[in-house]
Amino acid sequence: MTLPVCPETCGMWMIRCGAKYSAKEQSFYHDKHEDPENRADRGLYVDEDQGTEEEPSLRELRQYQWIQMTEEKAKLFVAAHGGKDVGAAARLARLKRCAHEYKSPVDVFIQDGIVIAAPSVVPGDAAVATWRARGPGGGGSGGAVEVARAGAELVEFHVEVSELLDEWRDTVLFGGNLSHRMVPGWGALVVAGQDECIFQSEAATKKVWTMNGVSHLTPKTGVSLMVSGFTTGALGFGLELSEEQLAEVNEYRRRPANNTYVCGVYNAPQSLCALGGLPLSDKKPDLKESPGLRFIFNCKAADGYWTSAHMMVQNEDVTDVFRALYPWICLYMEFDHSGVHAIQKKDALNATKMNEKFGGVQPHKHSSVMTEGCLGPYSAVRNVGGVLFDVKLKAGDVQDMQFKEEDLPPFYAPDTPKEDTETGELVRPKAAKAKKQNKAALLMGGGDAPAAAVVEMVPGVRLGYVGKAKGFLDVLFERGWLDPAVKYTIKGPKLPDGTRDERKSLATIMARCEDFRNEATAMHELMGLLGVEMGQTPKGHPELAGRGIEFCWGKAKYTFRHINKYSYTKHIFEKTVREALKSVTLQRSRRFLRKASDYKRAYRSLMAGAGPDAVAAYADVEKLRKLSKTHRSTFDQDYLFIARA
Numbered sequence: 339m340t341l342p343v344c345p346e347t348c349g350m351w352m353i354r355c356g357a358k359y360s361a362k363e364q365s366f367y368h369d370k371h372e373d374p375e376n377r378a379d380r381g382l383y384v385d386e387d388q389g390t391e392e393e394p395s396l397r398e399l400r401q402y403q404w405i406q407m408t409e410e411k412a413k414l415f416v417a418a419h420g421g422k423d424v425g426a427a428a429r430l431a432r433l434k435r436c437a438h439e440y441k442s443p444v445d446v447f448i449q450d451g452i453v454i455a456a457p458s459v460v461p462g463d464a465a466v467a468t469w470r471a472r473g474p475g476g477g478g479s480g481g482a483v484e485v486a487r488a489g490a491e492l493v494e495f496h497v498e499v500s501e502l503l504d505e506w507r508d509t510v511l512f513g514g515n516l517s518h519r520m521v522p523g524w525g526a527l528v529v530a531g532q533d534e535c536i537f538q539s540e541a542a543t544k545k546v547w548t549m550n551g552v553s554h555l556t557p558k559t560g561v562s563l564m565v566s567g568f569t570t571g572a573l574g575f576g577l578e579l580s581e582e583q584l585a586e587v588n589e590y591r592r593r594p595a596n597n598t599y600v601c602g603v604y605n606a607p608q609s610l611c612a613l614g615g616l617p618l619s620d621k622k623p624d625l626k627e628s629p630g631l632r633f634i635f636n637c638k639a640a641d642g643y644w645t646s647a648h649m650m651v652q653n654e655d656v657t658d659v660f661r662a663l664y665p666w667i668c669l670y671m672e673f674d675h676s677g678v679h680a681i682q683k684k685d686a687l688n689a690t691k692m693n694e695k696f697g698g699v700q701p702h703k704h705s706s707v708m709t710e711g712c713l714g715p716y717s718a719v720r721n722v723g724g725v726l727f728d729v730k731l732k733a734g735d736v737q738d739m740q741f742k743e744e745d746l747p748p749f750y751a752p753d754t755p756k757e758d759t760e761t762g763e764l765v766r767p768k769a770a771k772a773k774k775q776n777k778a779a780l781l782m783g784g785g786d787a788p789a790a791a792v793v794e795m796v797p798g799v800r801l802g803y804v805g806k807a808k809g810f811l812d813v814l815f816e817r818g819w820l821d822p823a824v825k826y827t828i829k830g831p832k833l834p835d836g837t838r839d840e841r842k843s844l845a846t847i848m849a850r851c852e853d854f855r856n857e858a859t860a861m862h863e864l865m866g867l868l869g870v871e872m873g874q875t876p877k878g879h880p881e882l883a884g885r886g887i888e889f890c891w892g893k894a895k896y897t898f899r900h901i902n903k904y905s906y907t908k909h910i911f912e913k914t915v916r917e918a919l920k921s922v923t924l925q926r927s928r929r930f931l932r933k934a935s936d937y938k939r940a941y942r943s944l945m946a947g948a949g950p951d952a953v954a955a956y957a958d959v960e961k962l963r964k965l966s967k968t969h970r971s972t973f974d975q976d977y978l979f980i981a982r983a
Contacts, residue, residue: 357549373878380876381945384938391436391939394496397670399520400527402512402572403497408486411451412437412493418502429500438494440518446492448484452506453492453515494518498932504925512572513928525668528573530656531875531884532673534566534644535891536636537915539906541899560906563915564636564644567887568656568671571931574924575890577630577656583663588624590662597622599654600867604860606650613642622658629655631919635908646681650864657868670871672884673861679874680859687739687857689849692813694828696741696748697806703739708732711852714819720746730818737816741803748803748812757802764795810844819847881937889930889983890922896981897921926983 349359389395407415416437419429447454486492497503497514507513516526539560569575579587590596599607602620611618632652634641653671660669673679682688685704693700706712708731718730727746731737738745747754810828814820825831830843840846848854858866865872880888898918905911922930 352547355549357547359547376876376878380879380882380941383873383876383882384942384945386873388935388938388942390942391432391496394517394519396524397527397529398496399517400524400668401529402510402514402516402526404494404515404517405497405503405506406446406453406492406494406515406518408448408451409439409491409493412495414451415495415500415502419500433495433499436496436499438519440492440494442486442488442490442492444488446486446490448486449482453486454483492518498935501932504928507928508925513924526666527668527670528570528660528664529670529672529885530568530570530577531887532566532568532653532671533884533887533891534564534676534678535894537563537565537895537898537911537918539902539911540904541895541902560904561640561908561911562636563912564634565915565919566632566644566648566652567890567919568630569885569887569890569922569927569931571885571928575630575887575922575927576919577628577659579628579630579659584625584628587659587662591622591624591658596658596661599651601650601654601864604647604650604864606647609645609647610651622655625655625658629659633912633915640908644678646678646860649678650861653861653864653870654868657870668871669869670873671865673872673874674883675874675877679861681861682857683860683863686859687854689845689854692845692848693807693809694811694844695750695809696803696812697801697809700807700809702807705736705738706853708735708737708817709852711855712737713817714814714847716818716821718815718818718820720749722746722752729816731816737813739808739813741806741808741812743804745804749815750811755800755802756804759800759802761798761800763798765798766793767796810848814844814847817851819851882934886927886930886932886934889933890927893922893926893930893983894918929983 352359386395386397388398416430416433419433420426442453494517495503497507512528520526539562567575568577570577599620599622601607607620607622608618629652632648634644634648636643656671657669660667685702687703687706688701691701710733713731713733718728720727720729729746743756746752747756811820811826820826824842826842826844828844830838830840830846833839862872875883894915895918898915901918902914903910905914
C-alpha cells in the first residue's frame with residue numbers, strides 16, 4: 339500500500355464499515371431572546387449606544403467613526419450606491435438620511451475630496467507634510483493636499499454606512515475621524531468589547547464521522563484553552579502591539595506612579611501570584627505580549643479557571659496600553675453578564691446572600707440611602723408595650739443593615755434580648771460534620787470502626803439581635819414591602835404549573851428595590867478607579883455583544899476547526915489556536931462590528947415601526963427569533979457570513 343491513502347479511499351471504506359459523515363447536531367438552548375425584560379433592556383441599550391441615524395448618540399459622536407467630504411465628493415459617493423438590485427433603494431435612502439450637511443467653521447485640509455485634518459489638529463503646511471509621511475494608519479497617501487477655507491460646504495457620513503469606505507479606513511489612524519458635531523470637551527472615545535471563548539483540542543469541522551451515532555471526537559476529551567479577548571473598531575481584535583509599542587507600554591508601567599495594580603485592593607494580582615506559586619505582590623510586571631488576548635489552560639490540574647481576578651488584571655493591563663500609547667483617549671469597556679464581570683464586593687447589597695430572619699451565616703452589608711424606588715406601599719407600625727412606633731423609612735433616610743443598640747427587636751420575635759443570653763439549660767451542641775470512613779479499609783482490617791462519641795452538654799444561649807445582620811423580613815418591613823395578609827417565603831410558594839409566585843418571594847422583592855438593583859459591582863468600582871467607563875450588553879443577544887466579538891470568535895473557531903491537528907501537546911495546541919486567532923484581521927473585525935451595528939439598527943427599526951427600507955433588517959431579526967429557540971451562538975446564527983468574511 340502506498341501511503342498516504344487518499345481521502346476518497348478512506349471515505350469509501352468508512353462508509354462500507356457503516357460510518358456516516360454528517361453535520362453535528364446542535365444541543366437545545368433557549369436564551370429568552372424576546373422576553374419582555376430583555377426587549378426593554380435591548381431598547382435602552384440601542385438608544386444609548388447608537389441613537390438614531392439623524393441624531394446619533396453621544397457615544398457614537400465621540401468615536402473615530404466618521405468621514406467628512408466635500409459636497410461634490412458626497413454626491414459622487416451617494417451615486418456609486420445606485421443600481422437596480424433589490425436593496426439599492428434602501429441603501430440610497432439610508433445614505434441620504436444619515437448624511438449631515440454643514441459649513442466648515444474653520445479652514446480644513448482636503449485630499450481627494452475628503453477632509454483629512456483641521457488646523458487645530460495639524461497646524462501649518464509643514465505639519466501636513468509630516469502627516470502625509472506617516473503613510474497607512476497615520477494619514478494615508480493620495481492626491482495633492484488642498485485647503486478648504488472656512489464656510490466650505492461639507493457632508494459627514496458614518497464610516498459603517500458603506501463598504502466602499504473600507505479601503506479608506508485602512509489608511510487612517512483608528513479607522514475614521516471624530517464627528518464634526520462632537521464638542522471638544524466631551525473627549526475622544528474608544529469602545530472595547532470583551533468576551534471569553536474556549537477552544538477544545540478535539541474540535542472538528544461542521545461534519546464529523548460517526549459510527550452508530552457516536553463520534554470519537556467529543557468536548558470532554560483532549561485539552562481546552564480559555565481565551566479572553568478585547569476588540570475595538572479602532573484597533574481591531576486582540577489589540578496587536580508592535581515591539582516598539584510594547585516597550586513604550588512597559589516603560590509607562592515601570593514609573594513609580596503606575597507600578598502598582600489598582601485592583602490590588604480586591605486582592606486580584608495577589609490571587610494570580612498564589613495560583614502561580616509566586617510570592618504575593620501587587621506590583622505590575624513587564625508585559626511580554628499584548629494584554630488584548632489572555633490564555634489559560636482551564637482545568638484544575640493546569641492553570642485553574644478564569645476568575646474575576648484574571649479579569650480585573652487584564653482590564654487594568656489593557657487600560658495601561660491606552661494610557662501609555664493614546665493618553666487623550668477615553669476608554670469604554672463593554673461586557674456581558676457572566677459571573678466574572680458581576681463579582682460583588684464583600685459588603686454589597688446582594689439579595690442572594692440573605693437569610694429570612696436576622697443573624698446566622700450571612701455577610702454584613704453596607705448601609706443604604708432610601709429613594710422612592712426602595713420604598714413600598716405598606717405601613718410599618720410596631721406596638722411595644724402599648725406604645726405605637728412608626729418605623730417605616732422615608733426617602734433620604736439611611737437604613738442600617740445591622741441592628742443597632744437603639745433599635746427595637748425584630749417584629750416577628752419581640753421578646754428577643756439585645757445581647758446573647760444564657761437560658762440556664764443544658765443543650766446538645768451542634769454536631770460536627772462526620773469524617774468520611776473508608777469502608778473498603780474497614781472491611782480489610784485497615785481501620786477501626788468509629789466509636790460512639792460521648793456527647794457533652796453545653797449551656798444554652800438565646801441569641802441577641804444587636805450587631806447581627808438583618809434578614810429579608812427586617813429590611814423589607816422597615817421599607818414597607820410586607821403585606822400583613824400575605825405569607826411570604828424566600829423563593830415564593832409554588833404555583834400549580836411548577837413556577838414560583840414572585841409576588842410572595844422575599845428575595846425577588848428585595849432584588850427589585852432600587853438600591854439592590856443598582857448596586858455597583860466590584861468591577862464597576864474598579865473601572866471608576868481606573869477612569870474607565872463600563873457597560874453591559876443585553877442578555878441573550880450574542881449578535882450585539884462586545885462590538886461584534888462573538889463574530890470574531892466564530893471566525894477564529896471556523897479557522898481552527900480546519901487547521902486543527904488534534905494534538906494533546908499543550909504548546910502545539912496553543913500554537914494552533916493562536917494561528918486561528920490571527921485570521922481575525924483588522925478589516926474583518928471592523929466588518930464584524932458593522933454586522934453587530936446592522937442588528938442594532940434592525941432592532942431600532944422594530945421599536946420605531948416598519949418602514950420601506952427595513953425589510954432586510956426585519957428578515958435578519960426574524961431569523962434570530964427562530965434560531966434563538968435552538969441556538970445561543972452567533973457562530974450558528976451567522977455561519978455563512980462568518981465563513982465568507
